[in-house]
Amino acid sequence: MNAFKPPAGAGRGCLFLFAIPWTLFACFWTAAALLSAVTMVREKGFTVWTLAFPLFGLPFIVIGVGMLWYGILPWIAGLRVSKPEVSINNTSVKVGDSFTISYSQTFKRRTEVKGVKFSLLVRETARYQSGSTTTTVHHDETAAEFEYPGQSYETGDVLAFSRNMEIPRTGMHSFQGAHNSIAWLLQVKVNVAGWPDYREGFEIQVEPSLAR
Amino acid sequence: MTNVDFQWNVQGGEASASGAVRFDLGSTVEGTVTVTPQADLNCNGIKIRLEWHTEGRGDRDRKTVDEMVAFQGVLAGGAPAVFPFRLTLPDQPWSYTGFYINILWEIVADIDLPLAINPKSRFPILLRPQAA
Numbered sequence: 001m002n003a004f005k006p007p008a009g010a011g012r013g014c015l016f017l018f019a020i021p022w023t024l025f026a027c028f029w030t031a032a033a034l035l036s037a038v039t040m041v042r043e044k045g046f047t048v049w050t051l052a053f054p055l056f057g058l059p060f061i062v063i064g065v066g067m068l069w070y071g072i073l074p075w076i077a078g079l080r081v082s083k084p085e086v087s088i089n090n091t092s093v094k095v096g097d098s099f100t101i102s103y104s105q106t107f108k109r110r111t112e113v114k115g116v117k118f119s120l121l122v123r124e125t126a127r128y129q130s131g132s133t134t135t136t137v138h139h140d141e142t143a144a145e146f147e148y149p150g151q152s153y154e155t156g157d158v159l160a161f162s163r164n165m166e167i168p169r170t171g172m173h174s175f176q177g178a179h180n181s182i183a184w185l186l187q188v189k190v191n192v193a194g195w196p197d198y199r200e201g202f203e204i205q206v207e208p209s210l211a212r
Numbered sequence: 213m214t215n216v217d218f219q220w221n222v223q224g225g226e227a228s229a230s231g232a233v234r235f236d237l238g239s240t241v242e243g244t245v246t247v248t249p250q251a252d253l254n255c256n257g258i259k260i261r262l263e264w265h266t267e268g269r270g271d272r273d274r275k276t277v278d279e280m281v282a283f284q285g286v287l288a289g290g291a292p293a294v295f296p297f298r299l300t301l302p303d304q305p306w307s308y309t310g311f312y313i314n315i316l317w318e319i320v321a322d323i324d325l326p327l328a329i330n331p332k333s334r335f336p337i338l339l340r341p342q343a344a
Contacts, residue, residue, distance in 0.1 A: 128270050
């Protein structure tokens with residue numbers, strides 16, 4: 001059996017770290033502006049412009065809180081379910097190959113799962129430079145997907161099953177260029193009732209040869 | 213700009229639905245390119261290259277996988293000169309048409325002229341195994 005390693009999710013962590021000073025500064029700035037506005041109201045009375053500075057700071061706080069929430073979302077989702085273990089029965093996947101995916105995930109707490117959705121998709125990633133700005137865009141094309149029905153899980157219960165999947169014969173192998181890449185991904189979304197969805201992605205390296 | 217006429221004669225492969233000639237992975241591309249300059253050309257060399265590049269949203273990736281120097285010297289104006297070539301295809305990357313990324317293969321004939329723009333001609337091919 002061949003175990004997959006999920007792609008590193010460094011983006012969210014960096015965003016979370018960036019959001020901490022952003023939100024702290026926005027809160028500090030808005031509080032200072034509010035204090036100044038209160039003093040101004042006491043001395044000169046209320047005018048429309050009194051609240052202008054504190055209100056200006058509010059969107060920055062909202063953006064900061066949004067970034068913090070986005071950063072810790074996977075951590076919150078992971079409070080109920082552990083990281084899944086995914087393996088396939090094929091050490092070398094070729095275009096057109098069938099393979100069996102084995103999935104297992106342990107629940108840390110009592111959890112009501114509405115459903116588990118698996119998608120096998122091919123992701124194109126293109127990076128381009130415009131002036132001093134580098135932009136990266138993605139496009140996902142779903143090759144196959146299936147859903148595992150929802151049910152209730154108690155602490156320590158394991159969600160485990162195997163499923164046969166196939167890289168289409170008309171598909172493309174994994175490709176990594178300096179600015180462009182094509183990758184095959186297995187995406188998992190565990191839809192938990194009243195809780196953020198648990199999402200995880202695993203890359204499948206597809207070799208440049210056609211299965212017989 | 214130097215005016216040069218190129219005529220390609222590529223053997224092997226098989227016609228695909230897109231009209232381009234498809235070649236199998238690791239196969240050999242053979243053929244000739246006929247070069248007819250309008251005037252005498254003193255060239256550093258005629259290079260025939262096998263290369264791929266990407267097109268689409270991202271910045272271009274490209275690689276020359278095989279190259280041969282077919283000729284060096286003076287090409288007589290108005291006289292067709294035939295240059296055979298034989299290039300070996302690798303096993304990747306396959307030709308691909310996607311949403312943001314296209315991978316295109318081609319054979320390029322490039323006349324290297326001193327202190328002038330090189331006349332070039334490109335012959336597109338497909339590198340892909342037969343799926344069915």
